[in-house]
Every structure is written in C-alpha cells, then in structure tokens.
Amino acid sequence: MISLTQTLRLALQALVRNRSRSLLTMLGVVIGVAAVIVTVAIGTGAKTSVANQINGLGSNLVIVIPGSVQTSGARTGLGGASTLTVQDGLAIAKLPGVSAVSPSVTVRAQLVTGGQNWQTTVTGVAPTYTAVRSWDVSSGRFFSQTETDEAAKVVVLGQTVVRQLFPDGSDPVGQTVLVRGVPFTVIGLLSAKGQSGAGQDQDDTAQIPYTSALERLTGGTTISTLMVSAVDGDHIESVQSQITGLLEQRHGIVSGKADDFQVRNLQDIAQAASATASILGLLLAAVAAVSLLVGGIGIMNIMLVSVTERTREIGLRVALGARSAAILRQFLIEAVVLSTGGGALGVVFGIAGAASIAVFAHWPSSVSVSAVLLALAFSAAVGVFFGYWPARKAAMLDPISALRFE
Amino acid sequence: MTPVVEVHNLRKVYNIEGGEDVVALRGVDLTIDPGEFVAVMGPSGSGKSTFMHIVGLLDRPTAGTYHFAGHEVSALDADALADLRSRALGFVFQSYNLLPRTTALENVELPMIYAGVRAKERHSAAMEALDAVGLARYAQHQPNQLSGGQQQRVAIARSIVNRPQLVLADEPTGALDTASSEDVMALFQRLNIERGMTVMLVTHEADVAAHARRMVMFRDGNIVSDEPVREKALV
Numbered sequence: 001m002i003s004l005t006q007t008l009r010l011a012l013q014a015l016v017r018n019r020s021r022s023l024l025t026m027l028g029v030v031i032g033v034a035a036v037i038v039t040v041a042i043g044t045g046a047k048t049s050v051a052n053q054i055n056g057l058g059s060n061l062v063i064v065i066p067g068s069v070q071t072s073g074a075r076t077g078l079g080g081a082s083t084l085t086v087q088d089g090l091a092i093a094k095l096p097g098v099s100a101v102s103p104s105v106t107v108r109a110q111l112v113t114g115g116q117n118w119q120t121t122v123t124g125v126a127p128t129y130t131a132v133r134s135w136d137v138s139s140g141r142f143f144s145q146t147e148t149d150e151a152a153k154v155v156v157l158g159q160t161v162v163r164q165l166f167p168d169g170s171d172p173v174g175q176t177v178l179v180r181g182v183p184f185t186v187i188g189l190l191s192a193k194g195q196s197g198a199g200q201d202q203d204d205t206a207q208i209p210y211t212s213a214l215e216r217l218t219g220g221t222t223i224s225t226l227m228v229s230a231v232d233g234d235h236i237e238s239v240q241s242q243i244t245g246l247l248e249q250r251h252g253i254v255s256g257k258a259d260d261f262q263v264r265n266l267q268d269i270a271q272a273a274s275a276t277a278s279i280l281g282l283l284l285a286a287v288a289a290v291s292l293l294v295g296g297i298g299i300m301n302i303m304l305v306s307v308t309e310r311t312r313e314i315g316l317r318v319a320l321g322a323r324s325a326a327i328l329r330q331f332l333i334e335a336v337v338l339s340t341g342g343g344a345l346g347v348v349f350g351i352a353g354a355a356s357i358a359v360f361a362h363w364p365s366s367v368s369v370s371a372v373l374l375a376l377a378f379s380a381a382v383g384v385f386f387g388y389w390p391a392r393k394a395a396m397l398d399p400i401s402a403l404r405f406e
Numbered sequence: 407m408t409p410v411v412e413v414h415n416l417r418k419v420y421n422i423e424g425g426e427d428v429v430a431l432r433g434v435d436l437t438i439d440p441g442e443f444v445a446v447m448g449p450s451g452s453g454k455s456t457f458m459h460i461v462g463l464l465d466r467p468t469a470g471t472y473h474f475a476g477h478e479v480s481a482l483d484a485d486a487l488a489d490l491r492s493r494a495l496g497f498v499f500q501s502y503n504l505l506p507r508t509t510a511l512e513n514v515e516l517p518m519i520y521a522g523v524r525a526k527e528r529h530s531a532a533m534e535a536l537d538a539v540g541l542a543r544y545a546q547h548q549p550n551q552l553s554g555g556q557q558q559r560v561a562i563a564r565s566i567v568n569r570p571q572l573v574l575a576d577e578p579t580g581a582l583d584t585a586s587s588e589d590v591m592a593l594f595q596r597l598n599i600e601r602g603m604t605v606m607l608v609t610h611e612a613d614v615a616a617h618a619r620r621m622v623m624f625r626d627g628n629i630v631s632d633e634p635v636r637e638k639a640l641v
C-alpha cells in the first residue's frame with residue numbers, strides 16, 4: 001500500500017508538472033481569500049480605533065447634552081436648547097458616585113499671533129478635563145482651579161494650532177495669543193492625539209477655562225456639554241439616573257413631559273458601534289463565502305479537465321497496481337493543495353494589501369490570526385468539497401479503456 | 407513446478423447495448439510455465455488483447471478458471487487484484503505510456519511506489535533496472551528527450567523493476583522502426599535468458615515473434631496453434 005506522504009508527493013509532482021495551470025486555478029481562491037483578509041482587517045481596524053477613541057474619552061464617562069426644544073412647532077436638533085448651566089454642573093459634582101465633572105463650552109474663534117492667524121475650535125473646560133478625557137499636556141501645564149475661578153486669560157494649545165501659529169518652531173509657552181481679540185497667555189501644549197475615527201483632527205483645538213469662555217467669549221452661563229466621570233464602571237447607571245432626576249428637578253420638568261437634556265453613557269455608544277461592526281462582519285463573511293465558492297467551482301472545473309486529460313495516466317497507474325482509493329486520494333489531495341495553496345497565497349496578499357492600505361490610505365487595519373486560520377480552513381474545505389467529484393471520477397475509470405484513450 | 411498462468415475454458419463476452427453480444431474469447435486453454443517466452447499472434451479482432459487484459463488481471467473473464475501462480479484469482483476483489491498487479495505483474499504497452507515531464511528514473515520507480523517500497527530501495531532498484539536495459543546514463547532524461555526505442559526500453563525497465571512473475575507486452579514494437587524493434591526484442595530475449603523472466607507478448611510481425619521460444623496463434627477467440635519457435639535467433 002502507498003503511504004499518505006507518498007501520495008502527497010505524487011500530487012505535488014502532478015501539480016508542478018502543470019505549473020502555470022495550477023497557479024491560474026489557484027487564482028480564484030487567492031483573490032477570494034485576499035479580499036476577505038483585507039476587508040476583515042479594515043473592519044477590525046475601524047472597530048478597534050472606534051473602541052480606542054471611546055476609551056480615550058474615558059470609559060466611565062457620562063455625557064450630558066442639551067436636548068431639543070420645540071418653538072412654535074419647529075423642533076431644533078439635539079443641543080439646540082441652551083438649558084445646561086454651570087450651576088447644573090456644580091450640582092452634579094456633589095452626587096455620590098461622581099468623581100469629576102467638566103463642563104465644556106465650544107466656540108469657533110480666530111486665533112492671532114504676531115504674524116499668523118488660524119481659526120479653530122476653542123473649548124472652555126474645567127481643570128478636571130485632563131482626567132476626564134485622559135489627555136495630558138506635552139509641555140508646560142494645564143490651567144489650575146484657581147485660574148478657573150478667576151477666569152484667567154490662559155490657553156493650552158493643540159499640536160495642529162501650534163504648527164499653524166508658530167511655524168518657525170519657537171516655543172509657544174509664555175507667548176500671547178489673541179482669541180477673538182482678547183489676549184491669552186499660552187501656558188501649555190496638549191500631546192498629539194491624531195485623527196478621530198470619523199476623520200476629524202483632534203489636535204486642531206485650543207482649551208481655556210470654561211469660566212473665561214463664558215465671561216470673555218460667549219457672555220452667559222449656558223454650556224454645550226457636561227462631561228461627568230463616574231468613580232468606576234459599576235456606578236455608571238446609578239450616576240445616569242441620579243443626573244436625570246437631579247436635572248428634571250432643577251429644570252422643573254414634571255413627569256410625563258420630555259426632558260430638555262440627554263444623558264448618554266459611552267459604553268452604550270460603544271456597544272452600538274460594535275453591533276454595527278458585527279453586521280458589517282457578517283456581510284463580509286457572506287461575500288467571502290461567495291468568492292470562495294466561485295474559487296471552488298473553478299478548481300472543480302479544472303480538476304475535471306485534468307482527469308479527462310490524464311485518463312491514460314490514470315489507466316497506467318491502475319495497471320501498475322494503484323488501488324482506486326490511492327487514485328481518489330491523489331486527486332483529492334491535488335484539489336486540496338490547490339485550494340489551500342491558493343488560500344495561503346491569498347493570506348500573504350491580503351496581509352500585504354491590508355498593510356499598504358494602512359500606510360497609503362492612513363486607514364487603521366489589523367489582520368487577526370483567527371481570520372487567517374479561518375480562511376485557510378475554509379479553503380481546505382473548499383478543496384475537499386469541490387475536489388471529491390472529479391477525484392471519484394478518476395478513481396472509477398476502467399483501466400483498459402483509460403489506457404486506450406486518445 | 408507451479409505454472410505462472412493456467413487458464414481453462416476461458417470465455418469473454420461483451421454485451422453491446424442495442425446490438426448483438428460480441429464473443430471475444432470462446433473457451434481458451436493455456437498454461438505458461440516460469441521462464442517461458444511466449445509470442446501471441448493472430449489477425450486483428452481475434453481476441454489477443456482481451457486475453458492479455460484478463461491474464462494481466464485488468465479484466466475478468468465471463469466464464470472459465472484462471473490460476474495465477476497457483477492461486478485462483480477470479481474470487482479476488484479489486485484491491486487484491488491491484489496489489490497483485492503491483493507485486494507480480496509487469497506491463498509494456500505499444501505507446502510506452504511514460505509519464506510526461508517526469509524523469510526516466512521516476513517513471514521506473516512508479517510501480518514500486520504503489521507496492522509501498524521505501525525511497526532508498528526504490529532508487530537503487532530503478533537504477534539497476536535502467537542499467538539492465540542499457541539506459542543508466544539517461545536516468546535524469548524526460549521522455550521527450552528520448553527516442554521511441556529508448557522510451558520503450560525505459561518502459562521495459564519499469565515492467566521488470568518489481569521482479570514480477572510475468573511481464574505482459576501488447577505490441578511493444580508496434581510504434582518502432584525495424585532497428586529499434588530489433589533492440590527491444592533482443593532486450594526481451596536477454597532478460598528471458600539471463601534472468602529467467604517469464605514473458606508473454608502480442609505481435610503482428612513474424613520476425614518479432616521469432617525472438618520468442620513459443621508461439622500461440624489466435625483466431626476468432628480460439629487458440630488454433632501452439633508450438634515452439636523453430637528458428638531461434640539467439641544472441
């Protein structure tokens with residue numbers, strides 16, 4: 001009896017004898033698997049970057065935003081109401097389970113230095129902001145509670161703003177920047193944070209005490225967002241419901257009427273994002289299955305042609321003493337080698353493709369080991385499934401007519 | 407001495423769909439002893455190939471008995487017949503049937519692969535067989551780099567590499583010119599005399615048959631004559 005390794009060698013020899021055809025036959029599976037690896041890599045990459053970004057915001061974060069209001073039938077979008085105040089924030093800070101509160105006031109403003117100017121988003125926040133968003137300064141310092149209480153004219157700049165306003169590379173710390181014509185002293189620079197998942201430049205920002213923003217830029221007490229940090233993940237829900245209760249009471253909202261604010265928790269947002277990603281993954285899997293199916297049909301087609309072409313060879317092997325099981329196994333192995341080889345090549349191309357998309361399109365991508373293993377296992381299964389029929393056909397050939405076959 | 411082949415009242419009938427049955431063999435009796443060199447002759451369609459296929463365990467008779475080396479083989483299943491072919495039989499075909507794009511050496515090794523012989527032994531046995539047919543120098547050549555006569559000699563090396571009890575050849579010189587035919591037949595003769603190899607070959611040419619020691623004549627599915635070859639052209 002012929003051993004399995006020996007059969008494998010015979011199969012490989014047969015494939016190598018028909019090098020170019022073997023490669024072309026693999027192509028269907030190569031393309032299918034490569035496409036799968038690339039799309040899955042992009043999908044997972046996007047998913048992790050969304051997750052990272054949400055973690056970057058602080059995972060125990062609860063966000064309070066003003067709700068929509070209805071004025072004579074026309075409803076504004078979320079944030080249309082200016083109902084949140086600094087006092088709301090101070091009240092929330094006293095709730096049990098809350099570790100920090102940072103109000104934020106967002107203003108688009110022109111920043112001007114001696115020679116340069118740049119429009120950016122100026123955000124008024126509390127000193128707790130660095131803790132709430134886990135975002136540190138790379139040089140200088142963030143403003144203090146005293147400076148916040150005094151509504152000091154101090155600013156911390158994002159890296160993009162630094163590049164635009166100080167192109168000569170001089171140290172901005174200590175220099176003066178005009179924000180909407182008001183002179184602010186630069187006391188620190190934020191570390192670089194890069195693009196957000198949505199493609200926004202997070203470094204295009206300048207941060208000042210929220211008191212300064214209210215007093216010197218907007219003039220008022222309404223704020224755009226309250227970021228509340230719970231002491232830990234387990235307290236998020238209780239903090240959320242306490243905030244809702246407190247604000248309903250403070251805003252005089254009777255039960256049954258719509259709230260003029262929304263309390264959101266980042267984990268809900270993260271879950272929604274990952275659910276979307278899962279549906280996307282399912283779609284990708286379907287596309288993958290179809291492309292592997294097409295690749296498999298290609299293999300079956302070529303294997304059938306090959307069996308016909310090699311009829312005399314098969315007859316010879318049988319005459320020389322090959323059992324029909326040995327013939328079946330050889331052709332089955334040929335099909336599996338074609339499909340798995342195609343799968344392996346596809347993995348290589350897929351990884352290269354994902355890497356080049358990451359480099360050239362600046363799109364995060366990550367190839368997972370499980371995706372690679374799944375692709376290989378799937379392509380091997382395709383080989384067995386689509387190779388069986390041609391292999392059986394070869395094994396059933398009558399040696400005498402096979403030897404006479406022209 | 408146990409005969410290598412002993413057939414009795416061998417019949418083969420082909421059932422043609424929508425037509426009359428074809429009787430290819432009508433009760434053939436034949437015994438071949440070890441060391442014999444038998445030439446089978448006869449007109450086209452007389453049943454020579456059919457007989458060879460049954461003797462070579464590639465086909466089964468419709469009726470009659472067949473003892474190969476003393477064993478009744480009609481009861482054996484397909485796998486047992488395949489194993490017997492790989493161990494005890496060698497085949498030479500008119501059209502050589504070498505694997506293309508495969509070296510002479512690998513072609514000669516092929517029967518031993520199915521017999522489960524280890525690589526090292528396979529290699530040395532194949533080299534020895536190539537040496538016996540005078541083609542050791544061409545071990546690494548592929549069929550398309552060899553002449554017809556050389557290809558047929560590689561095929562003969564392949565047929566003897568397992569040291570079979572019987573070598574069967576169906577018109578082995580049918581595709582060769584006179585000089586190459588002469589080489590191939592001289593080779594069969596030498597293997598028969600020097601190694602005691604039992605050979606049965608089918609041919610249409612009398613001067614090819616003249617290299618054998620016994621000649622069997624087929625006509626209409628019957629053996630009509632069976633006699634020693636008188637003028638032996640010994641080397």
Ligand SMILES: Nc1ncnc2c1ncn2[C@@H]1O[C@H](COP(=O)(O)OP(=O)(O)OP(=O)(O)O)[C@@H](O)[C@H]1O
Pocket residue numbers: 420421422428429430448449450451452453454455456457
């Ligand atoms: N597979 C088959 N199906 C039906 N009839 C067949 C088959 N094989 C052979 N025959 C018939 O059996 C008879 C003997 O054929 P066989 O091939 O044995 O002749 P042969 O003596 O080898 O002829 P040749 O010298 O031309 O090779 C012929 O009439 C042929 O038509």
Ligand SMILES: [Mg+2]
Pocket residue numbers: 454455456
């Ligand atoms: Mg014939």
